Amino acid sequence: MNEHGTQNQIRTEISKYLYPLCGLVPFWRINVGQGWTGNARHFSRKQEITVEPGDVLIKKARTFNTGAPEGFSDLIGAVPTIITPEMIGQQIAVFSAIEVKTETGKSSAEQKQFIANIQHIGGRAGVARSPEDAIRILRG
Incomplete structure (x- = not known):
């Protein structure tokens, strides 16, 4: 198990x-976890950079840890x-x-x-x- x-x-x-x-x-x-933070831009239509609806682009992304x-x-x-x-x-x-x-x-x-x-x-x-x-x- x-x-x-x-x-x-x-x-x-x-x-x-x-x-x-x-x-x-x-x-x-x-619970513990790791995520990303930065300047988010949400997309509602397909762009030349190939993102799909619902995707999120995080500029200047950096990780952060959360929890205990x-x-x-x-x-x-x-x-x-x-x-x-x-x-x-x-x-x-x-x-x-x-x-x-x-x-x-x-x-x-x-x-x-x-x-x-x-x-x-x-x-x-x-x-x-x-x-x-x-x-x-x-x-x-």
Whole structure:
């Protein structure tokens, strides 16, 4: 199975796990992308430069990246957690991050560092190759 399919399975199982705990699913897919920006000119008729209706010509084009910074996990959210009685038994949310990989996929150095940073400050983070891995991460 590819990473996208694995991620969809994990998202489904996270929903089944979290909804009974808190009545919602405080988890989100983090998208990243790359696009082009510049001076756009829309065409409504065919021109000598061979553009078709609906095409866009971007003059002085330059790329831009959007979304989370490099290394940020694929799925982020919060897990409801009951704190100890000496902390008055309040429920708190623990930041959680899941990096989704296929069975053979490898995490980048930036992804490993992001996971380590979240764990260092008390969050729950890790690499999941299956829904079971993801639930283990969320359970801490």
